[in-house]
Amino acid sequence: MKNDIDVDITIPSHTRFLRIIGKIGEKVAEEINCPAELRAALPGHLAVVLTEGLVNAIKHANSAEPTKDIHVRINFSHKDLVVRIYDNGIGFDLDAVPEPSFNSHEMDDKGRGIFILRSLMDTVKYVRSDGENVLEMKKRIG
Amino acid sequence: MEFKTECSGAVTVLFVKEDRLDANNSEELKVEMRRIFDSGVKDLVIDLKEVLFIDSSGLGVLVSGYKNASILHGSLKLSNLQSQVKSMFELTRLQRVFDIFITVDDALQSYT
Numbered sequence: 001m002k003n004d005i006d007v008d009i010t011i012p013s014h015t016r017f018l019r020i021i022g023k024i025g026e027k028v029a030e031e032i033n034c035p036a037e038l039r040a041a042l043p044g045h046l047a048v049v050l051t052e053g054l055v056n057a058i059k060h061a062n063s064a065e066p067t068k069d070i071h072v073r074i075n076f077s078h079k080d081l082v083v084r085i086y087d088n089g090i091g092f093d094l095d096a097v098p099e100p101s102f103n104s105h106e107m108d109d110k111g112r113g114i115f116i117l118r119s120l121m122d123t124v125k126y127v128r129s130d131g132e133n134v135l136e137m138k139k140r141i142g
Numbered sequence: 143m144e145f146k147t148e149c150s151g152a153v154t155v156l157f158v159k160e161d162r163l164d165a166n167n168s169e170e171l172k173v174e175m176r177r178i179f180d181s182g183v184k185d186l187v188i189d190l191k192e193v194l195f196i197d198s199s200g201l202g203v204l205v206s207g208y209k210n211a212s213i214l215h216g217s218l219k220l221s222n223l224q225s226q227v228k229s230m231f232e233l234t235r236l237q238r239v240f241d242i243f244i245t246v247d248d249a250l251q252s253y254t
Contacts, residue, residue, distance in 0.1 A: 015164070015165045015166035016166050018162075018164050018165060018166050018197075019162060019164075019166070022162075022164075022195060041229070044195075044225075044226040044229065047195065047226075048195075048197060048226075048230070051164060051165075051195075051197045052197060052198060055164075055165040055197065055198075055199065058165075059165070100234070102235045102238070104238075104239045107205055107209075107239065108202075108205070109202040109203070109205050109206040109209075110198075110202050112198040112201055112202065112234050113197075113198040113199075115198075115234065116197075116198055116230070116233060116234065119233050120233075
């Protein structure tokens with residue numbers, strides 16, 4: 001049975017919409033045919049990935065133009081889950097984001113978002129494409 | 143964000159009465175923790191029983207509270223972590239930093 005999913009969402013650039021995007025992520029993940037060991041965790045993982053990605057776009061990438069919407073696309077096809085979050089901001093250098101300190105004496109309040117994305121997804125890229133920025137995250141399911 | 147606060151001796155318990163602790167509301171928890179520490183409290187238990195979802199902003203606010211408690215030579219302990227919250231602590235290795243208890247009573251017991 002074909003089990004492809006393609007969800008396209010346009011959402012205002014404000015953190016009050018995090019709940020909605022998280023819930024959509026959970027529901028999409030529940031429809032994905034995935035191995036038993038991942039089934040219970042995937043809805044929570046996708047909710048976190050979408051939340052962190054959206055916050056990144058709102059706070060860092062789209063901050064100069066908060067009235068602009070953010071475009072989110074979730075695609076699942078041939079066992080590949082791809083999440084793309086598009087923004088029109090000034091962007092940032094993903095490779096320049098350091099890994100957070102795990103030492104209790106040196107730990108910072110901030111800086112865990114990208115680490116979480118990299119931990120939950122197989123690849124995380126932030127590229128400029130067709131005049132906008134795209135945070136692209138992929139994970140092989142099964 | 144809704145809270146409930148209870149005192150048990152010198153320890154204050156802050157119950158977070160929200161199902162999400164994220165970038166949209168975590169700053170309110172930061173303000174509430176600061177208010178509690180400013181009132182002279184040094185030992186704080188934060189109960190997360192009702193929190194079903196946490197993101198990096200929520201984690202960051204708890205780290206901020208932990209550091210503030212340490213500066214005061216006090217403590218910030220956590221209780222009742224639900225499954226998604228627990229997995230985020232494990233993912234970010236913060237479960238090694240915080241004292242985490244199954245129940246509020248267990249957390250309070252650790253002070254006796």
